[in-house]
Amino acid sequence: MASNFDLNDLEKRMRSTIENLKRELSGLRTGRASTHLLDPIQVTVYGSKMPINQVATVSVPEPRTISVQVWDKSNVQAVDKAIREANLGLNPIVDGTLLRLPIPALTADRRVELAKLAHKYAEHGRVAIRNVRREGMDLLKKLEKDHKISQDDHHKSSARVQELTDKLIKEIDETLASKEAEIHKV
Template sequence: MSGNFDLNDLEKRMRGALDVLKRDFSGLRTGRASTHLLDPIQVTVYGAKMPLSQVATVSVPESRTISVQVWDRTNVSAVEKGIREANLGLNPIIDGTLLRLPIPPLTADRRNELAKLAHKYAESCRVAVRNVRREGMDLLKKLEKDGKISEDDQRKSSTKVQELTDRLIKDIDETLATKEVEIHKV
């Protein structure tokens, strides 16, 4: 097909949205410790905001504890502050340059809040995928209008874009369903 329509590019952009969703989901707490829980945390050190991973090593020594080994003793309080301000419901216990984060069991209310948040993330992802779909469809219409592709090519490609969109929306829904089961599992 001529013009500058690229189905692979659309798929890559849609999959990018799904990857963001999976990363967001990995930060949702499910009662088990995960290093990804702290991924979104930024700490203010040396006069700048940095990801936690650039000032400390995060590990999971046991299923209900995350440990954060801060590399520079002077940053311990900044790291503790960043963790508390992230509103993840974690209360760091400081032991020198090591912060231990016990993961409290989730209450039913907190599980419901997390499920709502997961739905919100999934909806943003659906919107992103639909936006990529719309851009692809608009481009196809423009290419047909400009005489760069035939009406048949435009129709075939539009069908492929719609099939791709449907497949990715299904992936998003399955990812959400899996995360919901994980959130509600006691």
């Protein structure tokens, strides 16, 4: 087997995509306040984009309220804007450097919107996994073309890459189904 084809590396990269998807999905609201809801939000401060938890402390003082304590007063507007533009249906109430986010009850329409967003996240995950798969397949083709691996090794490795891809795409589908059930549970 070729020294520079590593199935474990491909699997690690695909798994990190799934972890990322799970983080994004955990941010989708299901009627209860959660600090993870704000995880995907990037705030533009100091000339670059940063995760919200690097410019503020996010906490859940009550089941239906998230509070965001911004550390630097000059970033309050940027954090407020990022939360409003994140399309999470949240309207921050600004009180000095503290932003309170009341979590409205989910309407049927909002549940449908959240389910669509979950599908979008899952599709991004599938695409990312397929991209890793394609890179692996391209590398195998190149290795065979350069006579570094045999045709048999190429076919065996390709089959293993495809198996891994199918397994992880299935995991994404299961994760999505579980999140959808959670979103639609009243």
